[in-house]
Amino acid sequence: MLDDASMGADGGMEPSVPVWAVFGDLMAGLLGAFALILMCALGIQFELAAKLEAEVKQRQAEAQRLEALEKALAGPLAAGRVTLNNGRIGISGSVLFALGSDELQPDGRQLLQSLAAPLAAYLNGRDEILMVSGFTDDRQVRGDSRRFADNWELSAQRALTVTRALIEEGMPSSSVFAAAFGSEQPVASNADAQGRSKNRRVEMAPTPRPSRGNAAAHE
Missing domain, CATH: 1.20.5 (Single alpha-helices involved in coiled-coils or other helix-helix interfaces)
Structure with missing residues (x-):
């Protein structure tokens, strides 16, 4: 069934x-x-x-x-006149400038003379531009003349001085520019003289050159 x-x-x-x-x-x-x-x-x-x-x-x-x-930079590096850390070229501020000044000292100008040619040769053929950055310690600007309003202005003038010196030594003006950081981005403590001396410095770093498209977008 x-x-x-x-x-x-x-x-x-x-x-x-x-x-x-x-x-x-x-x-x-x-x-x-x-x-x-x-x-x-x-x-x-x-x-x-x-x-x-x-x-x-x-x-x-x-x-x-x-x-x-x-x-x-083999020569200046071997002589201990500059440092190189992750592509950033460091120069002690005391080598380039007297305390609170933006005028190059003789040893500082001589050092920049030795750097201009190799840096220009390095940048030649590369799509990079050299950024010259000025830094200070955190002490307020002193002096009777009060030439600089603050550390920002001092660091800016020092960066411009180095930039102009490199151009005078043959580096194309289109391959270098200046930047200022004041007392920001210290590399040592500002609590003692040794640390403040390390923070008073100028750094140079090759960076990618801005493209024409990016430059036009910011105009």
């Missing part, structure tokens, strides 16, 4: 679905899901590989850039 499950509403026979057909549909769905997951995983893997390759190339280019800069 036929059981009730095999009878339709009208008393007729309902065709039963084979088990293998249900199993096939289930496997097809699972395979589709697996293929989708695999494609997502491969896409993420390719993306990570591309990012890693780009990062490696960037690090190699940065290492080559620093090596070229170190080679260009």
Whole structure:
């Protein structure tokens, strides 16, 4: 006899679905899901590989850039007249200027004369420009003349003095610019004389040259 499950509403026979057909549909769905997951995983893997390759190339280019800069400044570096840290060329403020002054001392001008040619040669053919930055300690500007309103103005004038000296020594004016930081970004504590002496400094750093598009956007 036929059981009730095999009878339709009208008393007729309902065709039963084979088990293998249900199993096939289930496997097809699972395979589709697996293929989708695999494609997502491969896409993420390719993306990570591309990012890693780009990062490696960037690090190699940065290492080559620093090596070229170190080679260009081999003489002054060997003499201990400048420092080079992560592409930033440091010069003690006491070498360049007297305390509270923006006028170059003879030793300072001589040092800039020795730096102008190798720096210009380094920048030649590169899409970079030299940023000359002036820094001071946190002591307020003193003196009877009060020539400078504050440390910002003093650091700006010192950066401009160094920039003009480099241009006078042959560096193209289009390859160098000045920036001022006042007492911001100290490299040592201002609590003692030694630390304040380290903070009174001028730094020079090659930076990417602004593109014409970016320059026009800021006009």
